[in-house]
Amino acid sequence: MALxxxxxxxxxxxxxxxxxxxxxxxxxxxxxxxxxxGKGHPLGTNDIGQDLLSELIYGARVSLFIGFFAALxxxxxxxxxxxxxxxxRGAVEELLMRLADVFLLIPTLPLVIVLIAYLKxxxxxxxxxxALLGWAGTARVVRSRVLQIREMPFVTSARALxxxxxxxxxxxxxPNTAEVVLAKASLAVAGAMLTEAGISFLGLGDPTxxxxxxxxxxxxxxxxxxxxxxxxxxxxxxxxxxxxxxFVLLGYAGINPxxxxxxxxxxxxxxxxxxxxxxxxx
Amino acid sequence: xxHVLMRAFWYAVVFLLVVTFNFFLVRLMPGDPLVHLLxxxxxxxxxxHQPQALAEIKAKYGLDxxxxxxYLSYVRNCLRGxxxxxxxxxxPVFKVILFRLxxxxxxxxxxxxxxxxxxxxxxxLAGWRMGRRAEVLSTSILLFLYSLPTYCLGMIxxxxxxxxxxxxxxxxxxxxxxxxxxxxxxxxxxxxxxxTVLAVHNTAYNYLIMRNxxxxxxxxxxxxxxxxxxxxEKQVLFRHVFRNALPPLITVVALDFGFLVAGVLLVEVVxxxxxxxxxxxxxxxxxxxPLLQGCFLILACCVLLxxxxxxxxxxxxxxxxxxxxxxx
Numbered sequence: 001m002a003l004x005x006x007x008x009x010x011x012x013x014x015x016x017x018x019x020x021x022x023x024x025x026x027x028x029x030x031x032x033x034x035x036x037x038g039k040g041h042p043l044g045t046n047d048i049g050q051d052l053l054s055e056l057i058y059g060a061r062v063s064l065f066i067g068f069f070a071a072l073x074x075x076x077x078x079x080x081x082x083x084x085x086x087x088x089r090g091a092v093e094e095l096l097m098r099l100a101d102v103f104l105l106i107p108t109l110p111l112v113i114v115l116i117a118y119l120k121x122x123x124x125x126x127x128x129x130x131a132l133l134g135w136a137g138t139a140r141v142v143r144s145r146v147l148q149i150r151e152m153p154f155v156t157s158a159r160a161l162x163x164x165x166x167x168x169x170x171x172x173x174x175p176n177t178a179e180v181v182l183a184k185a186s187l188a189v190a191g192a193m194l195t196e197a198g199i200s201f202l203g204l205g206d207p208t209x210x211x212x213x214x215x216x217x218x219x220x221x222x223x224x225x226x227x228x229x230x231x232x233x234x235x236x237x238x239x240x241x242x243x244x245x246x247f248v249l250l251g252y253a254g255i256n257p258x259x260x261x262x263x264x265x266x267x268x269x270x271x272x273x274x275x276x277x278x279x280x281x282x
Numbered sequence: 283x284x285h286v287l288m289r290a291f292w293y294a295v296v297f298l299l300v301v302t303f304n305f306f307l308v309r310l311m312p313g314d315p316l317v318h319l320l321x322x323x324x325x326x327x328x329x330x331h332q333p334q335a336l337a338e339i340k341a342k343y344g345l346d347x348x349x350x351x352x353y354l355s356y357v358r359n360c361l362r363g364x365x366x367x368x369x370x371x372x373x374p375v376f377k378v379i380l381f382r383l384x385x386x387x388x389x390x391x392x393x394x395x396x397x398x399x400x401x402x403x404x405x406x407l408a409g410w411r412m413g414r415r416a417e418v419l420s421t422s423i424l425l426f427l428y429s430l431p432t433y434c435l436g437m438i439x440x441x442x443x444x445x446x447x448x449x450x451x452x453x454x455x456x457x458x459x460x461x462x463x464x465x466x467x468x469x470x471x472x473x474x475x476x477x478t479v480l481a482v483h484n485t486a487y488n489y490l491i492m493r494n495x496x497x498x499x500x501x502x503x504x505x506x507x508x509x510x511x512x513x514x515e516k517q518v519l520f521r522h523v524f525r526n527a528l529p530p531l532i533t534v535v536a537l538d539f540g541f542l543v544a545g546v547l548l549v550e551v552v553x554x555x556x557x558x559x560x561x562x563x564x565x566x567x568x569x570x571x572p573l574l575q576g577c578f579l580i581l582a583c584c585v586l587l588x589x590x591x592x593x594x595x596x597x598x599x600x601x602x603x604x605x606x607x608x609x610x
Contacts, residue, residue, distance in 0.1 A: 105296050107585050109544035110562065110578045117566055117574055118311055118318075194431055198548050201433060202563055216437075220552070225437060226452060228445040237434040245429035252425075 005249030012243050016060040023054035027210055037231045044231045046215075047222040055210050056235050062211035063243065066127055067193035073131035074192070075185040078138025079177070085139065086146025087169050096139065103136035109198060116204045123206045126199065130192045138184045145180045149173050183254030190247035197240050212236040289593045293586045298357070300582045304575045305356045315345060318571040321369040365576035370568045375576035378561070383580060385455065386557030389473065390539070390546050393480035398535045400481070401488020406527065408489065409496025410519050421493065428486035433548035436479045440552070443475065450475050453554035476553045480545055484538055491534050495527035502526075529599055536592030540585035 015022060024042070025031075031049035035041050043052035085096040112129050119125045149155060150173065158168050199205060200213025201220065219225065219233035308315045316339065317325045328336045344352050359365070365375040404420070411417045427435070444450045456468045499505065500523055508518045550559030558577055565573040 101292075102296050102299060105293075105540070105582075105586065105589060106300060107540050107543045107578075107581050109547060110581045113562060113566060114307070114574055114578045117569070117571070118307060190429070197431060198433070198544065201548060202551065202566055204566060216434075220437075225440060225552075228441060230441050233437055234441070237431075237437055241426070241430045241434055244431070245426055248425065248429050 002253030005246045008246035023057040025051035025054045027054040027058045059212040066196045067189045070127045070130035070192035071188035074134035078135035082139040082142025086143040100136035186251035190244045366572035368573040370570040382561045396481040397484035400485045405489040405492025409493040424486040432545035436552040539588035
């Protein structure tokens, strides 16, 4: 399962990195509109004559970029706060976990929509907004892992040797949360990509960038669906789904290695708390 | 009981936070907050032609008063259901939303019910037989369906079943001029595809949850005892294991509400179903900020309410919580 996920993502990564060499045309170049798949344009052209295959290949860049950086930001913030909450306990834990609860309770997509509508759509606004709303799940999972680790003998001995709180947190506990954090980060990328695609589909994507969600937006608003131009919207649909599947497979492999049936680390709520952030964008 | 009250109090706090967020969002944005309340065009028109009217509106919204006073009156208005004026529809925001919310629920509630039953059933079978070939296959398929965004699945179904096979309409809710039973049938006919999309997506999720819950319960001692006293496999699964794996599913089903909200919004846009999703879409396109914020507030309310229902159900199913032990 993990291998399959890895291979899928490798393909998309190559697609994104080598976009200028792989795509037959400049994705911004105008031409004959509404061409069906054929010679010169393997996937046809869109409403203003841009080559759809090239758009798709360049779209991998933007979609992966937003997914990756939003997830990175959310993971860093979530891990740091989870670590603090789990290790320091007391009022800090109470406060941070209540805050995480608030973020988990509020429906993400409508909130992102409202924020982006006010902030104006741009690449970094999307990344920051998605990250801002995505740290809570990670924080909760990391905290419950830290709660297990902090009572282990090696932590106690590090404390007995006079290690400071921050030294123990970052040098002893953090490395031991790596598995959970990485699994969660992989799922966070999937979630961020879904949110980006959903937001862009609604027309709140960065208009200067070509992402898969933006392709769907134009296909939808410029008659691609009603006219049955499947070559316009099926490829981005497949790309989004496969990329998300890739990250989900990678993430679950980290939680549930080799179909042992037992959820490792963090107990029963782990799957739930992982899944919840992945799925909210629909 | 105390636990339930605590939860209710907590949800009230979150609600207040959402209201506060809405309040400050308008006021912290650069420029005159009235631009966001009246729409850019309306604002500019009044600014040029009737500056006097602009000042009056400002006073009406209380924008000339100090911020704490504004805040209090804003909270009071929100609690009364006065979310402001939608300039796109020329109606109070609350009225517009209430009509649309009904149609979203028509889509959402059956989807949740269907996927709860299907997910619980398929998921417990899968958890019981984890590791067998059929289970691995079905889990792979459902994992893929789960990764497929709802609106993408919607587009695929539209292409296959509406465009090529012509079995279902491309979108919309009811045909013109139908009434009575014919109208109900027409609504169902339009409902079929979006409902399928949501139910499939959510079944996949419930399946994965239930599969893991059953797999965890299945290794406990009482299951072995039940099997040892000669109960049939199905009896052990559905009478003993199922009940003990149920609590996580109940939480999930109620929480589904919150998660499906996102899915339903996009699915509605794809199928031009005139619910909250299309409303938000319209509000985004026409930059109708009061409407947008009203939608967000109402959706947040629905999610909070669903969570509260989950807490109540959970307390009913799990006696340990009823006794007053706190969790989470």
